[in-house]
Amino acid sequence: MNDLNTELRDLRLGERLRILRERAGLSQRALAKRANVTNATISLVEADKTNPSVGALRRILDGIPVSLSEFFAFEPEPEQVIFYQAEDLPEIGKGKLSLKRVGNSQFGRAMTILHERYEPGADTGRVMYQHEGEEGGVVVSGRIEVTVGEERRILGPGDGYYFDSRKPHRFRQVGGEPCVIVSACTPPTF
Amino acid sequence: MNDLNTELRDLRLGERLRILRERAGLSQRALAKRANVTNATISLVEADKTNPSVGALRRILDGIPVSLSEFFAFEPEPEQVIFYQAEDLPEIGKGKLSLKRVGNSQFGRAMTILHERYEPGADTGRVMYQHEGEEGGVVVSGRIEVTVGEERRILGPGDGYYFDSRKPHRFRQVGGEPCVIVSACTPPTF
DNA sequence: GCAGAGTGTTAACGATCATGAACGACCTAA
DNA sequence: TTAGGTCGTTCATGATCGTTAACACTCTGC
Numbered sequence: 001m002n003d004l005n006t007e008l009r010d011l012r013l014g015e016r017l018r019i020l021r022e023r024a025g026l027s028q029r030a031l032a033k034r035a036n037v038t039n040a041t042i043s044l045v046e047a048d049k050t051n052p053s054v055g056a057l058r059r060i061l062d063g064i065p066v067s068l069s070e071f072f073a074f075e076p077e078p079e080q081v082i083f084y085q086a087e088d089l090p091e092i093g094k095g096k097l098s099l100k101r102v103g104n105s106q107f108g109r110a111m112t113i114l115h116e117r118y119e120p121g122a123d124t125g126r127v128m129y130q131h132e133g134e135e136g137g138v139v140v141s142g143r144i145e146v147t148v149g150e151e152r153r154i155l156g157p158g159d160g161y162y163f164d165s166r167k168p169h170r171f172r173q174v175g176g177e178p179c180v181i182v183s184a185c186t187p188p189t190f
Numbered sequence: 191m192n193d194l195n196t197e198l199r200d201l202r203l204g205e206r207l208r209i210l211r212e213r214a215g216l217s218q219r220a221l222a223k224r225a226n227v228t229n230a231t232i233s234l235v236e237a238d239k240t241n242p243s244v245g246a247l248r249r250i251l252d253g254i255p256v257s258l259s260e261f262f263a264f265e266p267e268p269e270q271v272i273f274y275q276a277e278d279l280p281e282i283g284k285g286k287l288s289l290k291r292v293g294n295s296q297f298g299r300a301m302t303i304l305h306e307r308y309e310p311g312a313d314t315g316r317v318m319y320q321h322e323g324e325e326g327g328v329v330v331s332g333r334i335e336v337t338v339g340e341e342r343r344i345l346g347p348g349d350g351y352y353f354d355s356r357k358p359h360r361f362r363q364v365g366g367e368p369c370v371i372v373s374a375c376t377p378p379t380f
Numbered sequence: 381g382c383a384g385a386g387t388g389t390t391a392a393c394g395a396t397c398a399t400g401a402a403c404g405a406c407c408t409a410a
Numbered sequence: 411t412t413a414g415g416t417c418g419t420t421c422a423t424g425a426t427c428g429t430t431a432a433c434a435c436t437c438t439g440c
Contacts, residue, residue: 013244028418038399043419050397053427054203055241072259111301113326113352113374136303138372140330160303182328184303184374218388228429233389240427243397 013057014048016071020064021046035063116181118144118173136162137183143175204236206261207250211236214254225253306371308334308363326352327373333365 021031021042028046032039036059044050045060052060054068061071116137138160145154147170148163154174155161163169173179211221211232218236222229226249234240235250242250244258251261306327328350335344337360338353344364345351353359363369 027416029416039418040400040420041398044398047419049420051243051245053241053243053397054247056398057244067262069259069262072257072262111324111326111374113328113350115328115348115350134301136301136374138303138305140372158305160305162303182330182372184301184326217386219386229388230390230430231428234428237389239390243427246428 012048013052014046017042017060018046020061020066020071026064031060031063033063035060111184113182113184116183118142118171118179118181120173120176120178122171122173122179124171134162134164135183135185136160137181140180140182142173142177142179144179144181145172145174146170147172202238203242203247204238207232208236210251210254210256210261216254221250221253223253225250301374303372303374306373308332308361308369308371310363310366310368312363312369313361324352324354325373325375326350327371330370330372332363332367332369334369334371335362335364336360337362 028042029039032042045052139155139157141157143156146161218232219229222232235242329345329347331347333346336351
């Protein structure tokens, strides 16, 4: 019916699913295999030619994986393209802690990405920074002690962290080797 | 059969719907009338004896009224995990491209951080992915060709990028050495 | 006791979905 | 060029959903 079509278009299930699937780098068939449905199902859903059951949609999303709540909460945003050469990145910090920011600190940016280098002895200080947003990162080399709220851990290469920036937090380099981290925080407070 | 039943119980649609409906002070028939479905449908959904279509569920929820995102918002709560050890990070990709995600892909996350490794020959493909949000990152080691829209650059260690994810983009490893990147994207589509 | 109107449940059937198997288009390698 | 692989799409069919129409039960008022 026409009713069905308008309802399907209204939900925009297909558009969203396609975006998520492609972002995950999965073909319809690959996702279908993970999700225990057939590729035809995914094709039809993405084309808004069927109104899937909640269970089927969930199985599909599990394969990506995305939760139903994530799936039904959507949002938009704009910006421009830029590449940055290492030597062009603005250096913010001084001394034992150097920060290189990827991209400018512009309005409308959803986040800021930093390339951080902690020389031996570097410490963001006992003043525990707090600010709106969330932040996370991955340790590339060296070791660092991270304190968030009451929790404290020492992270090494390949380890990661993610927390609400409103929790007080502190980073302190440990060991003899400089520690390099790539991090992101949102919103861009720098 | 039994599979269906476990899936239905797993979703707990019925329980949630009943709670919401009763909170709104509506009988099954009263809600059915508002929602343009029949009382039988609501009865079966609440009893977990059917797996409603997304459209049907939406009509029902509209009658309460509750949005789909609200309805699914009280899904399994994200644990407040902050630190991640390298070996604990879930590996998403396969073959030449491996992705490790820092943290879970849970509702409410502002972004997702990935530790990406491109083996020689790795390529996200000529299908240029597009999705909502923004993304950026820093190359840790190796070299990679990044194409965003009409622009193309080869990035090496320390170089960075940042762009609107709605522009079509592609990553392709170049050179003999594997390429490692730490990236972040928002919103978390993984 | 007995209508009458409310509640939620259930069976049978037509409408719709999910499947399996095709299809053409597009690559890549031989 | 051909063969083999991928990709997304389409169609017929069995499986399942949503509806219609009944059902049993609980009230309330007469």
